[in-house]
Amino acid sequence: MKKVRVRLKERSYDILIGPGLFRKAGLLLKRMKPGKDAVIVTNKRLFAIYGRPLAAALKKTGFGVTFEFVPDSEKAKSSSVAASLLNRIAGRDRYKKIFLVALGGGVVGDLTGFVASIYKRGVPYVQIPTTLLAQVDSAIGGKTAIDLPAAKNLAGAFYQPRVVISDVRLLKSLPKRRFRSAMAEIIKYGVIKDRGLFRYLEKNYRKVLGGDEKALAYVISRASRIKSALVSADELDNKGLRVILNYGHTAGHAIEAASGYSARYDHGESVAIGMAVAADIALALKLIGPKDAGRIISLIEKCGLPVRAKGLKARKIYAALSHDKKFVKGRNRFVLPAGIGKVRVAEGIPERIIKKAIEERLS
Ligand SMILES: NC(=O)c1ccc[n+]([C@@H]2O[C@H](COP(=O)([O-])OP(=O)(O)OC[C@H]3O[C@@H](n4cnc5c(N)ncnc54)[C@H](O)[C@@H]3O)[C@@H](O)[C@H]2O)c1
Ligand SMILES: [Zn+2]
Structure with missing residues (x-):
């Protein structure tokens, strides 16, 4: 145990x-x-x-x-x-x-x-x-x-x-789809705080997806450790430390909303696409190199999760984004990967960069 x-x-x-x-x-x-x-x-x-x-x-x-x-x-x-x-x-x-x-x-x-x-x-x-x-x-x-x-x-x-x-x-x-969706959150923990977990997933994603109990207990404990540390440091979520847990969730929530909370993309799948969008934005801002951005996208795909929001309208996603409560005082805010295991919170990103990243993931 x-x-x-x-x-x-x-x-x-x-x-x-x-x-x-x-x-x-x-x-x-x-x-x-x-x-x-x-x-x-x-x-x-x-x-x-x-x-x-x-x-x-x-x-x-x-x-x-x-x-x-x-x-x-x-x-x-x-x-x-x-x-x-x-x-x-x-x-x-x-x-x-x-x-x-x-x-x-x-x-x-x-x-x-x-x-x-x-x-x-x-x-x-x-x-x-x-x-x-x-x-x-x-x-x-x-x-x-x-x-x-x-x-x-x-x-x-x-x-x-x-x-x-x-x-x-x-x-x-x-159900398998629910299981896979939650893998998006585990990949998220790897990207924001834990290179070791990320590397483990790259090597052992098949075991985890297959329900291997040891592999599962391992990734759940690593994920739990990261969330616990953030909660211990910011129990009431008023110090801004838990914000990094929103990696993939800004575009993700917009995608979830744009798909009408329908069966098309559930929460985890939307977050998976959102993580890919955030990786693209980070790449455009030169926060992350193409190799690490590629590793993120590739791991998401290996886990059977989408990295493209096929069939969704850019207009709907933008409308949902501008309602996002995490956008502070009209300025956009994204949690962006700055390598594997490291993130930066970026504000006021040029709109054209965000739009390009979203539009490129719509087909
Ligand atoms: N409190 C938080 O910090 C926090 C964080 C993230 C999400 N949430 C909330 O969590 C909710 C989503 O939770 P969820 O994804 O676990 O969905 P869920 O609780 O709706 O469960 C999903 C479905 O799976 C079934 N199910 C659950 N366990 C099963 C099992 N072992 N075997 C077979 N079927 C099983 C459930 O009956 C349900 O139909 C949302 O309401 C969201 O707002 C809260
Ligand atoms: Zn989530």
């Missing part, structure tokens, strides 16, 4: 990574003393695969266990689902020592963390991420949220879990 510590003084916690960990969840949680009665928040699909063994693992070590189900889509991150969940939890809170367990992807994790942060002004919660995206990104860092009609993630809180249990075996049932 690999262990990554998120250092936040009294709110510090561990990310535990390895195969088969969720069957030991009872023992792992016992040490954390999160409470007596676990309320496991999940959806019916995940319950059908992992519900019984998780309940058994918790009961074996003396925890009380109940399940609460939420819809299986982004719709679960709504104020109505959050309110209903709060009421159902209150109805079950017999022993007054409950804690919540998020068993699911980023949707379940964000919602459960948010509900945990407001129920009784805060009860402990635990993350058991079941998607690769949640294991390397959303379950780490304490950003919890629900969506409002005005925007995604508009209501939320910073609220850290007691532990994150990243069991790589849970990813076996994950």
